Amino acid sequence: MPIAIRDHTWEQTDTNVFINVPLKGVKTQKVDIFSTDEYLKVSFPPYLFECFLYAAVDDDSSSAKIGNGMVVFKLTKKSPEIWPELQTNEIENKEALKAKRATAITYAQERSERKEKERAEQKRQDDKYALKEAMKLDSEERERIADVKRSAITEANEDLENWKEEQKLQSEQQKIKEAEERRFREALRKRDKKKSPGKIATDKDTTNGIFEDEVKVQPSEIRQPGKIEVSFTHRDFPTAARESTAGLEEEWLKKQNEARRIRDTEDDNLTEEERNPVWLRDKGNEFFKTGNYQAAINAYSHAIKLQSKLPALYSNRAACHLKLGNCMKCLEDSSTALDLLTPPVPQNAAARVKAHTRRGTAFCQLELYVEGLQDYEAALKLQPDNPQLRDDADRIRNIIQGSEPT
Structure with a gap:
């Protein structure tokens, strides 16, 4: 049974009460303090101090400090007045004290739950604000990159138009030159006919004015059959080289080849497979299939350290974070995967659908349904015949419109 502390001291003013409780040599780490508006308890086994206050105090603005072998309470009175005594006049009524003690414990529990909910709500609001700011910065960066691309395209188009104009001018000059040559040869033939009818002079004759030989007209020779050799350029994609996406496809191939290069690591403890x-990606896929999402994350993370340009590593790790409820990390990995899945070509369309879907799901779990719907609509543009995507997008749209509960 605990030993009650009786040798405490107290002082007061109109607005405050000061209580000093000796710790009897007990270490401060073992002291437990509990307080409400009308009840104080200091527990430091085997000692116990309980105080049922004469009147209510403001527990939120009150304080307790431990030091120099004492616990010092500074309590703020709710009503400015001088108390005739520290504790309530019901101190001898055990039933009343028991009821006050139970009320204090219930009040403390409710206050703790309320503060926990407030902290959780504040954290959610902070995360939501941080996410919106990050998305704003990301949007600004994407717009800047888009401006640079538009500027480069405009410059390239201007260069192309200038080249076309130059080619057109050269073609016109060539036509003028050929026309002048034809007129010159026609004039020479007319002059030669006047000098010697029935003879055709060679260019050598016209230069020295002497006709030596007549040009003999030979019968036309029969053309011999020939062959036309046709060669085909090797293509890694099924599309024709003349199509406008050929350049993008070649760029995508180059990026994939670069991404598959294995980096050298200085850790000699790793096996050849672990390098x-x-x-590592395939190993992570196996862990994911068995439900061991944390092990899959570790495998993908190690692979990213070795090669940070493979979009599948980020997209697969985003799926693991989504399974574990790590929505913010899922958003980061999905966005990184989409950045690496450029240029957008048919060969990476399925991967982009997965990344959009996972990021959209993470947005919805954070109750950012508008942003989630944007990702689902982007996935639908790539796979318009996917019924699951269409149903999920419709459900998110209904939640935004308020016709379906969250």
């Missing part, structure tokens, strides 16, 4: 990001 291969593709092997």
